[in-house]
Amino acid sequence: MISSHGYAATDTTSPLSPYSFSRRDPGPKDILIEIEFSGICHSDIHQARNEWGGSMYPMVPGHEIVGRVAKAGSSVKKFKEGDRAAVGVFIDSCGKCANCLAQEQPYCESGAIGTYNAKDYDGNITYGGYANNIVVREDFAFTLSPKLDPAAAAPLLCAGITTYSPLRHWKVGPGMKVGIVGLGGLGHMGLKFAHMMGAHVVLFTTSPGKVADGKRLGADEVVVTKNPDELARHKGSLDFILDAVSAPHDLDQMLAMVKLNGTYCMVGLPEKPVSIHPFSIVANRRSFAGSMVGGNPQIQEMLDVCAEHNIVADIELTSFDKLGEAWERVVKGDVKYRFVLDLKTLPRS
Numbered sequence: 438m439i440s441s442h443g444y445a446a447t448d449t450t451s452p453l454s455p456y457s458f459s460r461r462d463p464g465p466k467d468i469l470i471e472i473e474f475s476g477i478c479h480s481d482i483h484q485a486r487n488e489w490g491g492s493m494y495p496m497v498p499g500h501e502i503v504g505r506v507a508k509a510g511s512s513v514k515k516f517k518e519g520d521r522a523a524v525g526v527f528i529d530s531c532g533k534c535a536n537c538l539a540q541e542q543p544y545c546e547s548g549a550i551g552t553y554n555a556k557d558y559d560g561n562i563t564y565g566g567y568a569n570n571i572v573v574r575e576d577f578a579f580t581l582s583p584k585l586d587p588a589a590a591a592p593l594l595c596a597g598i599t600t601y602s603p604l605r606h607w608k609v610g611p612g613m614k615v616g617i618v619g620l621g622g623l624g625h626m627g628l629k630f631a632h633m634m635g636a637h638v639v640l641f642t643t644s645p646g647k648v649a650d651g652k653r654l655g656a657d658e659v660v661v662t663k664n665p666d667e668l669a670r671h672k673g674s675l676d677f678i679l680d681a682v683s684a685p686h687d688l689d690q691m692l693a694m695v696k697l698n699g700t701y702c703m704v705g706l707p708e709k710p711v712s713i714h715p716f717s718i719v720a721n722r723r724s725f726a727g728s729m730v731g732g733n734p735q736i737q738e739m740l741d742v743c744a745e746h747n748i749v750a751d752i753e754l755t756s757f758d759k760l761g762e763a764w765e766r767v768v769k770g771d772v773k774y775r776f777v778l779d780l781k782t783l784p785r786s
Contacts, residue, residue, distance in 0.1 A: 438459040438461065439459060439460040439461070439462060439469060439570065440459060441457070441459060441564070441568050441570050441571075442456065442458070443455075443456055443458075443564070443569060443783065444456060444497065444568075444757060444760065444783070445494075445495035445497045445529065445564075445567075445782070446456075446492075446495065447494050447495050447708065448494055449485075449487045450535035450599060452760075452761050453498075453760055453761070455493055456497060458564060458568075460550075460564070460571065461561075462572075463508050463572050464510055464577075465491055465510040465511045465512040465513075466665050467510045467572050467574055468513055468516050468522060468572070468575055468578055469506070469508040469509075469570060469571075469572050470502070470504040470506055470522050470524065470572075471505050471569065471570050472502055472503070472566055472569060472570055473503055473587060473588075473779075474501040474502075474503045474504070474587055474588045474591040474779060475501060475502050475503075475565075475566035475567055475568075475777070475780065475785065476499070476501025476502075476591040476595065476750075476777050476778075477499075477755075477763055477764070477775070477776040478498075478500065478501060478592075478595050478596070479622065479683055479768075480500075480750075481498035481567075481576045481764075482702075482764050482768060483552075483568045483708065484554050484736065485498055489706075492762035493556075493562055494552055496553060496554050496564075497553055497566075497568050498550070498553055498565050498567050499553060499565035499566025499567040499568070499700065499778075500551070500552070500553060500565055500566060500595055501522070501592050501594045502523060502524040502525070502552070502565070502566035502571060502591065502594065502595075503521065503522075503529040503581060503590055503591045503604070504519050504570075504571075504780075505519060505520070505521055505589045505596075507570070510575070511577075512575075514575070515573045515575055515578070515580060516578065516580070517526060519720055520580070521583070521587060521628050522578045522580065522581065523578065523579045523580075523590070523591070523593075523594050524552060524573050525579050525594035525598060525625075525730060525736060526543070526551065526595055526598075526730050527549040527550060527552060527577065527730070528530070528550055528551070528557075528563060528574070528577045529550035529557060529574060529577060530538075530542040530543075530547070530550065531545050531546070531547040534547060538604055539732075540735075541732045542577075542735045543672065543729045543732065544732075545721060550563060552571075566778075567757075567760075568600065568783075569783055573733075579737050579740055580721050580737065581740060582741065582743075583687070583707070584747070585744050586749055587741075588752060588779070589751075589752050589777070590749050590750075591752075591777050592626070592750035592777065593626075593739065593749065593750060595730065596622045596623050596626045597626050597630075597739055597740075597748075597755070598730045598731050598736050598751065599623055599704050599728070599729070599730050600623055600624075600626045600627035600630055600679060601731065601742075601746070602728055602730060602731035602735060603733075603740045604627070604630050604631055605731070605735065606636060606728065607677050607700055609631055609633035609634045609677060610634050610636060611634075611636070612637065613636045613637070613661060613676040613677060614637045615631045615636040615676060615677050615678070615679070616639045616640075616675045616677070616678035616691075616694060617631060617640050617656070617678075617679050618639055618678060618680040618682055618705075619680070619681040619682035620640060620644070620647045620774070621681065621772075621774060622644050622750075622775045623705060625647065625654050625750070625751055625774040625775075626684075626750060626774075627679050627704075628640060628651065628654040628656055629655050629657040630748070632655030632657075633746050637657050637658075638656050638657050638658075639654055639657065639658045639659070639660060639671060639675065640656035640658070640659045641660050641662050641678075641691065641694075642659065642660070642662065643661070643662050643686075644729035646718060648661070654751075661726070662670070662691075662706065666689070671694050672693055672694060673693065673695070673696050674694065674696055675694050676696060676699050676755050677695075677699060677701075678700070678701045679702050679706045680701065680703045680704065680705055682700065682705040682707070683697075683708070684705075684707060685707055685709065686707075687702075688701075688712070688713050689713060689717045690737065692717040692723060692771075693717065693720075697722060698721070698722055698723075698724075699723055700723070700725075701724070701726065702727060703726070703727045704728055709727055713725065718745050739772070746770070750775045750777075751774045751775065752774075752775050752777045752786050753772055753773065753775075754776075754777050754779050755776050755777065756778070756782035757778065757783050757784065758782065763776045
């Protein structure tokens with residue numbers, strides 16, 4: 438077994454604290470990664486606080502992982518010792534169902550295995566990236582170009598692919614008018630990708646203070662949703678809207694922006710169920726959809742596209758002694774736009 442140490446939640450209310458545990462020895466198809474950076478996702482907080490239910494303790498969060506390969510199994514082809522590698526939201530799937538065979542591993546019919554707060558196929562609880570190392574199958578690890586800042590690339594493994602995947606699925610490109618709802622960890626990546634894909638991009642935000650930043654990040658227009666006149670100018674005009682908000686908000690108001698046969702896609706995960714009036718969908722024959730992260734080939738595609746176009750997350754690098762403060766700022770939306778933990782600051786236990 439491999440000795441590991443990190444930070445874990447032990448219940449729904451206590452601050453995360455140092456935790457020692459073991460990971461499996463790398464098999465022929467596995468790599469051992471010494472973690473350098475781990476992004477902080479709002480879902481880490483939701484799960485540690487059991488806000489979605491089903492949490493298992495102790496829990497080591499983190500699914501935006503970048504590090505160096507410390508050991509590669511005998512059958513590993515993509516990596517050698519010393520290579521940089523990245524790991525995202527899932528670390529395994531059945532590999533046999535129709536969805537896995539279609540390279541849509543997150544939609545595995547048996548249930549893809551989460552990087553943390555899940556049980557693997559042997560019944561062992563998975564532990565995530567708030568730790569010094571991780572062992573993962575080569576198929577669920579991704580190469581990272583040296584062109585990318587590794588710290589700023591870490592959030593690409595969740596915030597990046599969560600927004601890139603639906604934009605690619607609905608074929609966003611030139612000639613389309615695309616909306617991004619919310620300017621946070623997800624929304625700022627959605628802006629960058631939609632702009633890179635050539636769409637006319639409209640940011641919808643409740644915060645007048647985010648207008649300038651929205652335009653800096655790729656928005657052609659910024660609509661402050663508290664202003665009815667600004668909203669009215671875009672009613673029924675958008676081909677596609679990507680909703681990246683995890684707080685309660687008026688979906689009927691935003692659905693009204695979608696044109697005939699357009700699509701409204703949610704990637705934000707509010708804590709409570711959302712409410713939609715049926716007429717908001719019936720009108721203009723709109724589609725209401727959702728999306729998770731992309732399959733493994735699409736994750737690699739996204740990372741390569743980011744290297745080509747110099748796209749990374751806007752981050753604040755933080756340390757383990759400030760983890761509690763970082764989590765509270767994430768909850769308040771007080772970060773531009775993603776925290777990343779520097780594993781050099783992880784205390785040795």
